[in-house]
Amino acid sequence: GLGLSHKKDENFGEWYSEVVVNGEMIEYYDISGCYILRPWAMSIWEIMHNFFDAEIKKMNIKNCYFPLFVSETVLQKEKDHIEGFAPEVAWVTKSGETKLDVEIAIRPTSETVMYPYFSKWIRGHRDLPLRLNQWCNVVRWEFSNPTPFIRSREFLWQEGHTAFATKEEADTEVLDILELYRRIYEEFLAVPVIKGKKSEHEKFAGGLYTTTVEAFVPNTGRGVQGATSHCLGQNFAKMFEINFENEKGERAMVWQNSWAYTTRTIGVMIMVHGDDKGLVLPPKVASLQVIVVPVPYKDADTQGIFDACASTVKSLNEAGFRAEADCRDNYSPGWKYSHWEMKGVPLRIEIGPKDLANKTVRAVRRDNSSKSDIPMADLTEEVKVMLDNIQRSLFDAAKQKRDTCIQTVYNWEEFTEALSQKKMILAPWCDEEEEEKNVKAKTKGEMGAAKSLCSPFEQPELPEGTLCFTSGKPAKKWTYWGRSY
Numbered sequence: 286g287l288g289l290s291h292k293k294d295e296n297f298g299e300w301y302s303e304v305v306v307n308g309e310m311i312e313y314y315d316i317s318g319c320y321i322l323r324p325w326a327m328s329i330w331e332i333m334h335n336f337f338d339a340e341i342k343k344m345n346i347k348n349c350y351f352p353l354f355v356s357e358t359v360l361q362k363e364k365d366h367i368e369g370f371a372p373e374v375a376w377v378t379k380s381g382e383t384k385l386d387v388e389i390a391i392r393p394t395s396e397t398v399m400y401p402y403f404s405k406w407i408r409g410h411r412d413l414p415l416r417l418n419q420w421c422n423v424v425r426w427e428f429s430n431p432t433p434f435i436r437s438r439e440f441l442w443q444e445g446h447t448a449f450a451t452k453e454e455a456d457t458e459v460l461d462i463l464e465l466y467r468r469i470y471e472e473f474l475a476v477p478v479i480k481g482k483k484s485e486h487e488k489f490a491g492g493l494y495t496t497t498v499e500a501f502v503p504n505t506g507r508g509v510q511g512a513t514s515h516c517l518g519q520n521f522a523k524m525f526e527i528n529f530e531n532e533k534g535e536r537a538m539v540w541q542n543s544w545a546y547t548t549r550t551i552g553v554m555i556m557v558h559g560d561d562k563g564l565v566l567p568p569k570v571a572s573l574q575v576i577v578v579p580v581p582y583k584d585a586d587t588q589g590i591f592d593a594c595a596s597t598v599k600s601l602n603e604a605g606f607r608a609e610a611d612c613r614d615n616y617s618p619g620w621k622y623s624h625w626e627m628k629g630v631p632l633r634i635e636i637g638p639k640d641l642a643n644k645t646v647r648a649v650r651r652d653n654s655s656k657s658d659i660p661m662a663d664l665t666e667e668v669k670v671m672l673d674n675i676q677r678s679l680f681d682a683a684k685q686k687r688d689t690c691i692q693t694v695y696n697w698e699e700f701t702e703a704l705s706q707k708k709m710i711l712a713p714w715c716d717e718e719e720e721e722k723n724v725k726a727k728t729k730g731e732m733g734a735a736k737s738l739c740s741p742f743e744q745p746e747l748p749e750g751t752l753c754f755t756s757g758k759p760a761k762k763w764t765y766w767g768r769s770y
């Protein structure tokens with residue numbers, strides 16, 4: 286029957302698994318770590334895609350499509366790029382009964398697929414900047430506990446790969462893209478994120494530096510890397526000989542970036558906003574923003590009620606809202622209320638005999654269950670105001686909740702206490718990789734070790750003489766720490 290059998294604050298893992306299925310986002314698949322994305326999820330991916338794709342087109346970034354398959358030689362091209370990742374690479378070893386004499390990898394990411402051709406295409410400075418993006422799937426055969434959207438063996442993403450003549454251009458683009466990722470989280474998914482730089486230990490080993498937008502899931506006290514924008518420096522240019530004749534006629538290597546966001550974004554949104562009645566969708570990404578439900582009464586003017594529902598949907602659609610009516614005669618209004626609440630539709634409109642008589646409709650917000658009667662004459666203006674209010678209050682509530690989870694600490698005792706309280710920890714750090722490894726070693730446990738999440742671009746004041754929370758050495762920067770997904 287309807288309703289969740291687990292509460293979000295009591296059994297988060299079970300709650301999440303049930304919400305994604307009951308909300309008709311996900312269907313579990315018979316291969317572990319693989320999930321079916323149903324239309325209710327796919328439409329969110331499409332809405333974000335439409336925003337991001339339009340924005341990168343404004344930046345003159347072109348979409349392309351490279352093959353799914355990577356040859357072994359090119360994948361092994363550079364040890365420290367692939368080191369540590371190798372166990373996750375999936376391989377094609379045969380076709381039919383015939384063993385392949387050379388095994389072929391399935392792309393886990395596309396640097397090694399693309400960059401031999403960057404080398405071929407980039408000859409002179411007029412070939413720069415080269416800025417390509419592809420929307421595709423990637424496969425990483427992970428073994429840690431699979432979670433729909435958050436950690437799966439195949440996922441959808443966009444991966445941008447760009448090459449510039451100068452480091453300055455690359456540095457600028459890294460931050461331009463990171464701002465788009467912030468907008469995806471904060472303006473569309475209503476999820477607050479922190480922009481920052483990954484530590485040397487946590488960054489992409491093949492790159493120069495990694496920037497990130499970090500989200501946080503209060504229920505589990507885990508940080509989650511929302512999206513990444515890397516400056517690769519000239520590392521891949523050296524590896525794949527991607528160089529050009531600069532304006533002074535000298536041979537120079539290009540400066541490169543690569544950046545991605547994935548279907549993980551959807552899982553973060555569900556974890557942050559969902560409640561014990563199911564999904565709660567921010568209007569900006571809701572495939573259905575308004576559901577209109579007729580409330581017929583035995584001998585009341587049923588046709589009039591259905592006509593009012595149809596004209597309400599028509600007006601809302603004409604005003605640009607994604608609205609539908611649920612006129613199925615085999616379900617009660619009450620059943621429909623629960624069903625669409627489970628699916629997280631931001632606004633419900635009920636129309637019964639009284640509403641018809643008063644020429645009003647009853648509007649019910651999904652986020653706070655508040656009800657209000659709207660004159661039919663003011664419908665579209667009022668719905669716009671309500672949807673904007675829902676979007677903003679979802680973000681404000683999530684930010685307030687996330688901020689209460691942030692704890693500033695100055696020493697190891699405070700750190701471990703905050704960690705046990707599932708906090709996102711802000712601490713002064715000496716920025717030494719060895720010390721980060723020590724923190725991981727000292728916090729190992731079945732909940733997973735603590736790690737650095739990012740050093741925020743917005744650095745609080747660091748008074749002279751402040752010591753590192755873990756090493757006691759002079760602190761160099763404020764850094765967020767916590768367990769993570």
Ligand SMILES: O=C1CCCN[C@@H]1CCCn1cnc2ccccc2c1=O
Pocket residue numbers: 366367370371373374393394395396425444445489513515543544545
């Ligand atoms: O994040 C991004 C943004 C998009 C393009 N790729 C970069 C870096 C990917 C890092 N990575 C991540 N998992 C992997 C798994 C197997 C092999 C290689 C890799 C690998 O290189």
